Amino acid sequence: MDQNIRLTSRCWGKQSWPELVGVCGELAKAIIEKENPWVTAVLVPPATPTRDFRCDRVIVYVDDKGIVTSVPRVA
Template sequence: MASDRCPNNVGKQAWPELLGAQVAVAVATIRREKPNVIINVRDEATANDPSLPAIFCDRITVWVRQGIVTRVPVIGF
């Protein structure tokens, strides 16, 4: 769970309601609810890229395919 990985992070940790949403809606929602994090949008095609960082508690990765969110955005990834 995200709170286990980022114990000092207060507030919302995951956005399950954004699964299947348009990327622009997801980014706007996260930015409104958690303005101090870095939001990275990544295509599912790069999901196995070994150069991707593991866990950063000031970051949320929004995974998309054809502009649709494919994974629940969680703080720390």
């Protein structure tokens, strides 16, 4: 079974994308939303806090050049 899919979670579909670290943020967003149609990917600067957990959101941390800096995941 794919380790990125949590069947026992309250969230649907793929939950994290480690393969996207180092990729352009806009490309990562498109890939994430294609691979999991239940989420919207949000590009944010590193260390931006999230106040709540949402199954329909993937946080994608990008640097000042728009490159993904850490593993995008449902958050």
